[in-house]
Amino acid sequence: MFFPEYRGRRLRRNHNLRRMVRETHLRVDDLIYPMFSAFGERIKKEIPSMPGIYQQSIDNIVAEAQEVHALGIPAVILFGIPECKDPLGQDAYDDEGIIQRTVRAIKEAVPELTVITDVCMCEYTDHGHCGVIREGDVDNDETLKLLAAEALSHARAGADIVAPSDMMDGRVAAIREILDANGFSDIPVMSYAVKYASAYYGPFRDAADSTPQFGDRRSYQMDPANRIEAFREAALDVQECADFLMVKPALAYLDIIRDIKDRFDLPLVCYNVSGEYSMIKAAAEKGWIDEDRVVMETLVGMKRAGADLIITYHAKQAAKLLGA
Numbered sequence: 001m002f003f004p005e006y007r008g009r010r011l012r013r014n015h016n017l018r019r020m021v022r023e024t025h026l027r028v029d030d031l032i033y034p035m036f037s038a039f040g041e042r043i044k045k046e047i048p049s050m051p052g053i054y055q056q057s058i059d060n061i062v063a064e065a066q067e068v069h070a071l072g073i074p075a076v077i078l079f080g081i082p083e084c085k086d087p088l089g090q091d092a093y094d095d096e097g098i099i100q101r102t103v104r105a106i107k108e109a110v111p112e113l114t115v116i117t118d119v120c121m122c123e124y125t126d127h128g129h130c131g132v133i134r135e136g137d138v139d140n141d142e143t144l145k146l147l148a149a150e151a152l153s154h155a156r157a158g159a160d161i162v163a164p165s166d167m168m169d170g171r172v173a174a175i176r177e178i179l180d181a182n183g184f185s186d187i188p189v190m191s192y193a194v195k196y197a198s199a200y201y202g203p204f205r206d207a208a209d210s211t212p213q214f215g216d217r218r219s220y221q222m223d224p225a226n227r228i229e230a231f232r233e234a235a236l237d238v239q240e241c242a243d244f245l246m247v248k249p250a251l252a253y254l255d256i257i258r259d260i261k262d263r264f265d266l267p268l269v270c271y272n273v274s275g276e277y278s279m280i281k282a283a284a285e286k287g288w289i290d291e292d293r294v295v296m297e298t299l300v301g302m303k304r305a306g307a308d309l310i311i312t313y314h315a316k317q318a319a320k321l322l323g324a
């Protein structure tokens with residue numbers, strides 16, 4: 001095929017032709033909406049670095065869950081901000097903890113909405129790390145017991161999927177084992193298999209009040225420079241019976257999303273993280289970009305890279321644009 005006989009522009013001439021040859025489609029079915037559940041009543045506190053995203057008490061989170069369901073979005077993922085934090089993050093695995101109560105309230109009000117729970121310790125520990133601290137670092141094997149207890153407690157509350165985000169070694173197997181032993185063999189594990197130590201998480205830490213009080217998370221989250229290591233991480237989680245794999249963040253890691261999609265046959269999720277959201281929101285506020293178009297281009301780019309599902313703070317906006 002050579003010019004002038006071949007002309008690529010022939011298939012781009014009008015809207016219908018472009019529709020007919022479009023290779024990638026973003027659908028509302030692909031979207032998962034993250035929400036932050038806070039202790040108290042009638043609380044709706046906007047996160048300064050994330051316009052349109054709130055820390056909310058259960059009454060308000062249930063109302064938003066109904067809105068999300070009405071927009072056709074199939075699932076939400078929940079993060080909790082407990083009343084009290086302590087070194088062992090006890091609210092995380094308390095059957096009356098913030099997430100457990102939130103899950104019960106949402107499942108009662110909107111039973112058709114799939115509720116995914118984030119399973120980690122950093123929102124619940126006073127030191128802000130993702131597990132138990134021993135000698136200045138997170139103790140992997142001790143943390144596994146707490147993560148398993150947390151996942152079980154979420155399942156008991158009615159969670160449809162549990163999503164461990166801690167990056168401890170062996171956690172998928174530990175969670176699978178405790179769920180199976182307690183009659184929850186039908187609850188899938190969505191593993192944050194490939195999670196990088198990223199500066200793009202900055203605004204989330206305001207949202208979840210989970211900034212580490214000392215050090216950072218580089219002893220358990222991955223080095224952004226590494227690609228081959230992502231295959232090892234994903235392969236381990238497949239062996240441990242994960243049902244979904246996740247790559248987090250998304251925008252600076254589209255190559256990793258493609259690599260994981262090509263090598264593994266599990267459904268692949270990417271997390272369009274807080275910093276990615278904040279950058280678009282800030283540029284749009286300044287009038288520098290067309291927000292709607294940049295949002296849709298960003299999300300379709302993640303699908304084109306290989307993501308089957310996208311966790312995104314833009315989910316409601318994207319659902320409205322897809323329905324328009």
Ligand SMILES: [Zn+2]
Nearest residue numbers: 120121122130
């Ligand atoms: Zn964490």
